[in-house]
Amino acid sequence: MAEVKRKIQDFHHVSRGWNIILNIIAAAFSFICIFPFLFVVIISLTDEKTLATDGYRVFPAKWSLEAYRFVFQSGDTLYRAYGVTILVTVIGTIFSLILMSLYAYAISRKSFRYRGFFSVFAIVTMLFNGGMIPTYMVVSQLMGLKDTLWALILPLAMNAFYIMILRTFYITSVPEAIIESGRIDGAGDFFIFLRIVLPLSLPGLATIGLFSTLGYWNDWFSALLYIDNPNLVPLQSMLMRIESSIQFIQNSKNSSLSMAALQTIPQDTTRMAMVVLATLPIIFAYPFFQRYFVQGLTLGAVKE
Known part of the structure; x- marks a missing residue:
């Protein structure tokens, strides 16, 4: 019996090297999921003329809040x-x-x-x-x-x-x-x-x-x-x-x-700013529901 338990533990045990590799893969996958929204935020903060001349860049030459000023003019x-x-x-x-x-x-x-x-x-x-x-x-x-x-x-x-x-x-x-x-x-x-x-x-x-x-x-x-x-x-x-x-x-x-x-x-940057304004608040709903996901895993166990 002890031998069986030891083999099961060895089967589930992950070496330190594999643990690092798996964490890197998970981090890369998470970044791929988050990057599109981050890129939208970057575009919304880019100067309109810079966007027209240089195109979409992760590190724009000039930053601007003009798109948000235009939206908030309402x-x-x-x-x-x-x-x-x-x-x-x-x-x-x-x-x-x-x-x-x-x-x-x-x-x-x-x-x-x-x-x-x-x-x-x-x-x-x-x-x-x-x-x-x-x-x-x-x-x-x-x-x-x-x-x-x-x-x-x-x-x-x-x-x-x-x-x-x-x-x-x-x-x-x-x-x-x-x-x-x-x-x-x-x-x-x-x-x-x-x-x-x-x-x-x-x-x-x-x-x-x-x-x-x-x-x-x-x-x-x-x-x-x-x-x-x-x-x-x-x-x-x-x-x-x-x-x-x-x-x-x-x-x-x-x-x-x-x-x-x-x-x-600001045309393109205004569109991206509207996406950010419409999306950012709803992001805060995910941690709220995630808390109930975690609680739900431990509630309601049947006692025998």
């Missing part, structure tokens, strides 16, 4: 758009997790009589939808959500694909014996879900929460359809309007006006 509009996007993302993610986790838990339990019907109902919505015009009529006219923040939240609150992921996670990761033991002790369904199922489901909920967060943060189409009030325009929609303004000036038939305006507008 003043309160940019900060208001950030606030709207953050509010919609936070409320929408929480709301989505509540709805989808409850729905997925119900259809994951064999004791639920209508689990088959509601599973098929969710799957059908993945294959068919009413179309853009009926959806617009329902949201804006039937529900009366036009020019409200709920128009940015409710259309993305439910996702059938995420529901199926959570349903599979509940089935494979939440033992039926734990739920039965809770019922034997007299616990109700909501108590079991809140005190037993949710602690066991943190990795799955964190994954779906991250997907929902990215969906809400990057959503611009809902604002295009339902928002006319400039005070409710989210960040992505506002940045698209800035981009459209630049393209309008570029395509202007009045060439003298176009050339005069383009000389004062």
